Amino acid sequence: MIGGWLAAFVLIAPMVSAGATTLAHATPRLQARLSLVGAFVLLAVSVALLVVVLRDGMVVLQSGNWAAPFGITFAVDNLGAVMTVIAAITGAACLTFGLGETGEAERRAWFHPLSHVLLVGVCGAFLTGDLFNLYVWFEVMLIASFGLMTVGGTKAQIDGAVKYVALNLVATLIFLLAIALIYGLTGTLNFADIARSVPAVSNVGLLTAAATLLMAAFGMKAAVFPLFFWLPAAYHTPLVSVSAVFAGLLTKVGVYALIRAFTLLFTHDPEWTHTLLLWVAGLTMVTGVLGAAAQSEMRRILSWHIISQIGYMVMGLALATPLGLIGSVFYLVHHIIVKANLFLIAGVAARLTGSMELKRIGGLYRSAPWLGVLFFIPAFSLAGFPPLSGFWAKLVLVRAALEIGSWWIAAAALVTGLLTIYSMTKIWAEAFWKPHPAGEAAARPLAEAPAAMLAPIAALAAGTVVIGLFAQPFYVVAEGAAQQLLDPASYIAAVLGGAR
Amino acid sequence: MELPLVLLIGLLTAVATWLMLSRNLIRLLLGFAVLGNAVNLSIFVAGRLTRDAPPLVPLDAETIAGAFANPLPQALVLTAIVIGFGLLAFALVLAWVAYERLGTVRTDEMRVAEPPEEKT
Numbered sequence: 015m016i017g018g019w020l021a022a023f024v025l026i027a028p029m030v031s032a033g034a035t036t037l038a039h040a041t042p043r044l045q046a047r048l049s050l051v052g053a054f055v056l057l058a059v060s061v062a063l064l065v066v067v068l069r070d071g072m073v074v075l076q077s078g079n080w081a082a083p084f085g086i087t088f089a090v091d092n093l094g095a096v097m098t099v100i101a102a103i104t105g106a107a108c109l110t111f112g113l114g115e116t117g118e119a120e121r122r123a124w125f126h127p128l129s130h131v132l133l134v135g136v137c138g139a140f141l142t143g144d145l146f147n148l149y150v151w152f153e154v155m156l157i158a159s160f161g162l163m164t165v166g167g168t169k170a171q172i173d174g175a176v177k178y179v180a181l182n183l184v185a186t187l188i189f190l191l192a193i194a195l196i197y198g199l200t201g202t203l204n205f206a207d208i209a210r211s212v213p214a215v216s217n218v219g220l221l222t223a224a225a226t227l228l229m230a231a232f233g234m235k236a237a238v239f240p241l242f243f244w245l246p247a248a249y250h251t252p253l254v255s256v257s258a259v260f261a262g263l264l265t266k267v268g269v270y271a272l273i274r275a276f277t278l279l280f281t282h283d284p285e286w287t288h289t290l291l292l293w294v295a296g297l298t299m300v301t302g303v304l305g306a307a308a309q310s311e312m313r314r315i316l317s318w319h320i321i322s323q324i325g326y327m328v329m330g331l332a333l334a335t336p337l338g339l340i341g342s343v344f345y346l347v348h349h350i351i352v353k354a355n356l357f358l359i360a361g362v363a364a365r366l367t368g369s370m371e372l373k374r375i376g377g378l379y380r381s382a383p384w385l386g387v388l389f390f391i392p393a394f395s396l397a398g399f400p401p402l403s404g405f406w407a408k409l410v411l412v413r414a415a416l417e418i419g420s421w422w423i424a425a426a427a428l429v430t431g432l433l434t435i436y437s438m439t440k441i442w443a444e445a446f447w448k449p450h451p452a453g454e455a456a457a458r459p460l461a462e463a464p465a466a467m468l469a470p471i472a473a474l475a476a477g478t479v480v481i482g483l484f485a486q487p488f489y490v491v492a493e494g495a496a497q498q499l500l501d502p503a504s505y506i507a508a509v510l511g512g513a514r
Numbered sequence: 515m516e517l518p519l520v521l522l523i524g525l526l527t528a529v530a531t532w533l534m535l536s537r538n539l540i541r542l543l544l545g546f547a548v549l550g551n552a553v554n555l556s557i558f559v560a561g562r563l564t565r566d567a568p569p570l571v572p573l574d575a576e577t578i579a580g581a582f583a584n585p586l587p588q589a590l591v592l593t594a595i596v597i598g599f600g601l602l603a604f605a606l607v608l609a610w611v612a613y614e615r616l617g618t619v620r621t622d623e624m625r626v627a628e629p630p631e632e633k634t
Contacts, residue, residue, distance in 0.1 A: 146590055153597045160604055164611075172612050173627040176539065179605050180621075183546050184534070186601065190553045190594055197587075198560030251627050311629065 017073030020063040027056045032130035049126040057102040067095040072508040083204035089143030092495035097140040104262040107470035112255035114464030132158035145203045162256045174251035181244035189231035195224035206509035225280040236268025239297040250313035254361030262354030277499040291332035296426045299325030303433040312360040312370045339496035341411035348403040352392040355474035366458040377450035377457030391475040393438040398431045403481035526552035539619040550598040561587030
């Protein structure tokens with residue numbers, strides 16, 4: 015019972031924060047305080063929800079007490095709860111960072127309210143147990159992200175936003191079309207009810223077509239090959255705190271939706287769907303990392319790396335073995351923290367040196383050596399160096415691939431890791447080692463960055479180290495999540511009960 | 515009734531695809547609006563069309579006897595229309611701002627956020 019309330023509060027908390035920060039928009043200081051309190055309340059509630067889920071098993075909330083499949087169901091398993099906690103951590107870190115970054119003008123332009131609306135959408139997507147409801151949460155998230163993308167209103171932001179908006183609108187309609195087909199075939203939109211009805215559907219071809227449409231829609235959100243072009247066109251333009259939230263969370267909601275759809279709903283034709291996913295995963299990894307190698311702007315490099323890392327997460331799903339899914343879940347957790355942190359560090363580096371463009375900056379190692387340490391942790395975790403978190407995530411995935419003899423995907427994963435080091439070394443050599451082209455004094459010391467920017471970076475880096483050094487408890491949670499994912503019957507039973 | 519609607523959906527989708535292939539941002543958004551209608555109609559058709567009775571339970575009964583129209587697709591389509599309208603409104607304003615700031619609505623001329631072209 016308490017779990018149901020917590021699940022509801024995970025949605026109510028950011029909604030209230032969004033409302034409160036909207037009302038307080040005329041008093042920036044009060045607004046910032048309300049926003050931070052809201053972010054940490056969300057974090058506390060989501061941690062409590064995770065504790066309850068780990069202790070008592072799945073939490074199911076039938077909104078309005080309408081029994082499933084008639085009402086809207088919220089169903090929280092390990093994966094959903096873990097993702098919510100990570101979303102709350104990212105939200106709290108980036109909102110804190112935003113205090114140091116946003117000026118008066120941007121605050122008036124709804125940075126805080128929109129960020130909380132974004133968190134509502136993200137958390138809703140992680141908790142819901144209903145396909146149409148998932149669509150609604152996606153749209154909440156999307157419209158908030160449109161607004162956040164253009165906070166500041168520079169030319170580059172408008173340009174990036176046009177591409178981001180155009181391609182996401184198409185993805186939205188593809189998603190809706192897939193919903194129509196699935197509803198027509200199964201007569202229901204509740205995840206559990208669809209999962210139960212899928213084996214009885216006679217028109218398997220149409221069902222697979224609907225599943226593939228859904229894959230395209232979620233794949234576009236997740237930025238997989240060949241649907242990722244909106245991401246590197248847009249992610250380097252908004253405020254740093256905004257792009258860090260986007261980098262950490264938005265594409266991962268797509269990955270989450272892919273995992274949910276292709277473990278729970280559509281396992282009827284793995285020959286087609288999961289083979290396709292595996293190819294997509296491999297190509298995503300390789301194109302992403304090669305795209306990064308060609309860039310020379312910090313946030314563009316990192317954006318391309320988001321794409322290549324998405325490949326790893328989809329790879330675990332496509333392998334569809336217990337170890338593969340453990341790897342995917344572990345990778346999601348590790349990646350969100352690391353990626354958001356790298357964007358934040360790029361923001362600080364740009365603040366200290368004056369640009370994101372690698373050719374125009376340098377000298378950070380001399381002026382701000384501790385920033386180098388803070389960069390080193392997530393960068394090498396991203397590349398998969400032991401004993402940081404990325405090493406365990408990659409180890410599990412590669413092992414999962416080798417176990418079922420998918421040699422080429424394992425090879426792609428390892429080569430991608432190697433090329434990731436290349437990009438990270440490039441940022442290191444250009445931004446940190448090389449002297450600043452405008453003279454030594456142009457690189458400012460770390461003390462000139464506001465504490466509000468440095469605190470979240472240090473906290474996220476500490477998180478990366480903790481996941482790396484004490485990987486076992488995180489592995490156990492991921493294992494629990496993977497077990498639940500591979501056992502759709504228990505999800506169906508938890509939502510629909512034994513009655514029907 | 516299904517066949518004319520399905521043909522209409524096909525026609526709308528074709529028109530929308532043609533519009534969206536344009537490099538003009540305004541045509542792309544018009545295409546989005548048309549495609550939205552095609553998708554909404556397909557949700558409507560997916561719920562099976564029934565012309566017998568409205569989905570209203572009589573005062574003295576617990577359920578409706580006989581065939582009745584499926585109310586769920588109407589609720590879904592209504593939601594989708596509202597969301598689509600919101601997105602389209604934002605996108606049109608964005609297009610207007612883009613025209614003001616960037617001086618063009620042609621997507622291939624929007625290169626501010628792209629890396630500078632290599633000099634050859």
